[in-house]
Amino acid sequence: MNNLTTKQLDLAISSDGATDNKALAANELWQQVYEIISTAPVFDLHTHLYAPQFGELNLFGIDELLNYHYLIAELFRFSTLTPEEFWRLEKTKQSDLIWQTLFVENTPLSEATRGVIAVLSTLGLNTRAEDLREAREFFAAQKPEDYLEKVLKISRVNDIVMTNDPLDESEIKVWNGDKKIDSRFHAALRLDRLLNGWAETVPLMNKQNYDVSANLDERAIQETRRFLDDWISKMKPLYLGVSLPDDFVYPEKSARGKLINEAILPTCKAHGISLALMIGVRRRVNPALKLAGDGLGRADVSVVSRICAENPDVKFLVTFLSRENQHELCVVARKFANLMPFGCWWFLNNASIISEITRERFELLGTSFIPQHSDARILDQLIYKWNHSRRLIADALFESYQGLLEDGRIVTKKEIQRDAEKLFSGNFRNWVGLE
Numbered sequence: 001m002n003n004l005t006t007k008q009l010d011l012a013i014s015s016d017g018a019t020d021n022k023a024l025a026a027n028e029l030w031q032q033v034y035e036i037i038s039t040a041p042v043f044d045l046h047t048h049l050y051a052p053q054f055g056e057l058n059l060f061g062i063d064e065l066l067n068y069h070y071l072i073a074e075l076f077r078f079s080t081l082t083p084e085e086f087w088r089l090e091k092t093k094q095s096d097l098i099w100q101t102l103f104v105e106n107t108p109l110s111e112a113t114r115g116v117i118a119v120l121s122t123l124g125l126n127t128r129a130e131d132l133r134e135a136r137e138f139f140a141a142q143k144p145e146d147y148l149e150k151v152l153k154i155s156r157v158n159d160i161v162m163t164n165d166p167l168d169e170s171e172i173k174v175w176n177g178d179k180k181i182d183s184r185f186h187a188a189l190r191l192d193r194l195l196n197g198w199a200e201t202v203p204l205m206n207k208q209n210y211d212v213s214a215n216l217d218e219r220a221i222q223e224t225r226r227f228l229d230d231w232i233s234k235m236k237p238l239y240l241g242v243s244l245p246d247d248f249v250y251p252e253k254s255a256r257g258k259l260i261n262e263a264i265l266p267t268c269k270a271h272g273i274s275l276a277l278m279i280g281v282r283r284r285v286n287p288a289l290k291l292a293g294d295g296l297g298r299a300d301v302s303v304v305s306r307i308c309a310e311n312p313d314v315k316f317l318v319t320f321l322s323r324e325n326q327h328e329l330c331v332v333a334r335k336f337a338n339l340m341p342f343g344c345w346w347f348l349n350n351a352s353i354i355s356e357i358t359r360e361r362f363e364l365l366g367t368s369f370i371p372q373h374s375d376a377r378i379l380d381q382l383i384y385k386w387n388h389s390r391r392l393i394a395d396a397l398f399e400s401y402q403g404l405l406e407d408g409r410i411v412t413k414k415e416i417q418r419d420a421e422k423l424f425s426g427n428f429r430n431w432v433g434l435e
């Protein structure tokens with residue numbers, strides 16, 4: 001029921017002549033919201049993509065798309081092949097099998113299979129092909145630098161944040177080399193191995209001439225801070241990031257807890273850099289599936305309350321992997337201005353859950369959150385991941401505007417443009433101190 005009387009609505013619509021400030025009646029509202037959201041430039045704050053300068057780390061094409069670990073996990077739902085037999089196949093045979101099993105013999109209904117369909121369809125390729133010949137010919141004909149422009153244009157992604165591991169040999173080579181990295185690709189310094197596997201990390205840091213030891217004494221803490229300082233100046237990351245298990249606690253009597261308190265948080269303060277906490281992953285619940293073998297668990301959101309309360313001068317980007325943690329995250333974000341919730345991460349990146357999470361975020365946080373990141377691992381995925389999410393976010397935003405209209409306030413095209421800019425790029429840019 002619309003609280004605005006027809007007269008008020010007519011008055012509001014004609015309230016001022018300027019088109020952008022003209023009130024939008026409900027029927028034209030959807031059109032405007034959808035158009036503005038569909039074209040809003042995106043700052044993709046978390047991906048596993050790499051700039052072209054990273055060479056073979058920069059993945060695209062049908063064989064990479066089909067070997068996405070989401071699809072490998074889904075393959076074993078239908079195939080009698082064992083993981084060991086699958087891993088013995090060469091990549092093109094793996095993608096042939098995945099295409100045959102998930103797309104020909106079965107209907108591609110999952111988010112990940114529909115994503116491949118959306119990419120093929122957008123690129124004008126046969127989505128019901130019996131084999132991958134046409135697709136392989138198409139991608140083989142793409143010049144990587146031209147194809148990158150094509151994908152960024154289609155997906156309207158202007159900026160991409162990578163996930164950069166300062167302990168990865170192939171990455172170290174690029175960062176120590178003299179290639180200028182495409183400025184649209186930004187670094188995020190990933191801390192998983194340092195924080196979640198200290199014992200295995202010690203020799204890797206020693207190899208880079210940092211004098212650390214397993215017993216994490218004062219010297220090790222100092223040297224870890226020097227390691228972080230050096231890599232921050234080399235990568236110029238927009239944030240430091242780490243994924244954490246569902247049973248993560250803070251404070252924690254562990255190497256991780258000591259490193260967070262004595263190395264990571266002081267480094268964030270010293271550099272004024274944000275810390276991204278991605279909480280709730282259970283790594284290798286089925287090791288046989290390798291990257292596809294990770295799961296999730298419901299976490300204790302109070303850890304975020306404590307870390308935000310005890311570190312008011314650190315800005316935290318936070319996402320949880322469990323659907324059951326999302327409402328609590330919104331409530332904690334209402335308590336702490338140094339907390340920015342972001343994304344519908346991984347197993348949450350599905351229409352039914354994105355819809356639910358985005359609606360509760362608008363209801364509890366207004367536009368003070370970052371609705372999505374792609375988590376893309378293969379360049380082409382930007383095409384479907386952002387197309388799917390834009391539609392869902394537009395639906396939720398339209399519903400919020402409709403509610404506002406019913407409560408008695410019109411919304412203008414200019415305000416929709418302002419909100420879309422905040423949600424898809426501005427909130428993140430401001431959070432990490434970009435102009």
Ligand code: FIX
Pocket residue numbers: 048163243278281291345346375377
């Ligand atoms: O920790 C992460 O960054 C996760 O996103 C990855 O580990 C995961 O494999 C992924 O790509 C999910 O989309």
Ligand code: ZN
Pocket residue numbers: 046047048375
């Ligand atoms: Zn990720």
